[in-house]
Amino acid sequence: MKILYLDPALSGTTSGNSSTSTRLTEHWRNLGHAVTSLSVRGEFPEGEAQLRKLINESDLLVALHATHCHSILKIWHDLQKPVPLILIVGGTDLFAPVLESGEVSTEFSWACEESSRIVTLAAGLDAYYPAVRREDWRAKTRLVYQGAEPVKWNCQQYDPQQAVVIGHLRSVKDPLLPVRALEILREKWLLEQTTLKDVRLTIQHFGKMLDLNLKEQIEAAQVQLASGPLRWQWNGPVSETGIRQVMSSAPLLIMPSLHEGGANVVGEFLVSGLPIVASRVAGNLGILGEDWPALFDAGDPQALADLLLRWNQEPQFREQISRAAKNLADQHDLRREEQRWADLFGELGLASAGN
Incomplete structure (x- = not known):
């Protein structure tokens, strides 16, 4: 089978989208399929005629993030939808418009309507579909948790004095919390x-400064919290290899986001048995569960401070989070993720490789 994948990852940066894209295309190739990745950011040097040719020569179209992929999806639609479409729901794609206006975007709604299947990366996101379309969209929605390769620790136990935030600095991630x-x-x-x-x-915060409106506050925090028993530092962007090196020291992951669609890094920490404190938002809850022992309300610095103090001072609390992480490790097994994609292709009658 020939898969045309519409990739929203920004070139030259490490991000959740880039990690997801790399891993999924590897899964599909492992299943015996030919994959062509097409960046949907910026201009298309191939031209519309070449895009039409690519679509017509494919057996399946997979799009991550409806808004970024919209212009190519319109071409696919103009061609009378010659191949099935699988839409993978991105957090910003779904939640940014909902938080702003209370409704999903026109592009997202259109893509969901036209797709053969909708894939979410966390449970429960279908609750945010429009009520009038929820039943129909839910019927074709499939949950596929993101898999990861476990990181080998270079230490014997968690370091209660070390925590990290991994993600580009933009307002939706609430990096100043x-x-x-x-x-x-x-x-x-x-x-x-x-x-x-x-x-x-x-x-330590690892990520690129994408929202320049945060620059002044970030620089001030660098100075104000540079020394003493309680410190914060921004280390800039880091490669995937660098992230895994950071994880090997078994730090606590802080997920302060105002919304998430199912962050890749959460699965990476869970499959490695590493601890997480996270905001109580849909994408985090859809992976960790409502009973995760270290949740705080989004935007609440006092609640986060209380959890950090408990993490630092209470061995029993650390053990509770440890057990919770280990219980969810299998959820993010790479082979399980690959099998879910194989099952999904089979639902669409596209299971045979090499077609």
Whole structure:
């Protein structure tokens, strides 16, 4: 089978989209299919005639992020939809318009309507479909958790003094929330040094500055929280290899996002048995579950500060998170993810490789 994949990842950057794209195309090739990846960011040097040819010569179209892929999907539609479409739901694609206006975008709605299958990367996202279309879209929605290769630790146990945030700096990821949480903890430490004398915590943020409106505040935090028992530092973008090296020291992952569609990095930490504290938003809950022991309300620095202090000071709390992470590790097994894609292709009558 020939798969044409519409890839929204920005070239030259490490991101959740780029990790997802690399992993999925590898799965599909492992299943024996020929895959052509087409970047949907920027201009198309191939021209519309070549795009039409690529679509007509394919057996399946897979699109990640309806809005970014919309112009090519319109060409596919103009060709009378010659091949099936699988739409993979991105978090920003679904939630950004919902948070702004209370409704999904026109592009997202159109793509869901026209697709043969809709894939979500976290459970429960179908609850955010429009009520009038929810039943029909839910019927063709399939959940495929993102898989990952476990990271081997270079230590024997978690380091309660180390935490990380992994993600590009943009407002939807709320990168300043951990800064505000540390400021709350620093004030508490100054008032209660006797009881909190052993508190030590460094939060490192890895990611590219995509929202320049955050630049001044980020630079100020770099200075204000550069020293002392409670520190924060921004380390800029890091490669996937670099991320895995960071993970090998068994830090705590902080997921402060205002919304998520099912972050790749969450699966990477879970499959490696690594701890997570996360905002109580749909994409996080759809992976971790409502009973995850370390959830906080999105945008609430005090709640995050309380969890960080517990993580730092309470071995029993760390053990509780550890057990929860290990219980979900199999959910993100790479072979299980690949099999789910094989099953999905089979549903569409496209199971045979090499067609």
